[in-house]
Amino acid sequence: MNEVRPDYFKPTTPVETALRRIKGNMRRAMVLAATEEDGFDTIPGRWLTHDLSDVLKNQLGLQQPNYRGGEDLPDLLEGEVEIARVSLVDSVHGEVTSLRARKGDDDESILLRIVDEYGDFEYTLEKDSFSAPRTAVEVLEIFKNSEPCACLSACEQRFSSDFYPDLDELADELHIKQFWEE
16 A cells, blocks of 8 residues: 555546545535535535635634635646645644645656645755655655655644545654644
8 A cells, every 4th residue: 555656647537526626624525525415416616616715715714713724725736736735633724735746847757846825834845856656655755854844733633635545544653743842
């Protein structure tokens, strides 16, 4: 499992495509639950958009501030996909930091970048161009070795990914989550 190198750019089902483009954690969960219960066709189009309107973001935040977590991430670049994210589980706003991949100009390389919701940091990666997708362990190492460290927080963290389903458990096993006290 830890040696799997998934194809980030392989075509997916309409449901997978929609879910991968939804920025917010709560909105993803709501859309997935509604899809499983009532079918994908029952989801209002505005809930499937990549960038949710401020009115709907605020509605989520009024329900519970951390329901808005992830909604303020920067838009995906053309051809870019999120390959993993780390969410702050017990923070007030449920902030999300996202690792993204896109094909290089040569169409052979894969370019990576890390972004957060507020643009607080410009993350520097030890290496940001690869010839093949990363394994789950390598993805966690990218988070851990970024500057500043994308997995250092005073809050509880949860890693998630559509490409690496057991990423959070692996992060626990490898002690990737780093806790600092304020």
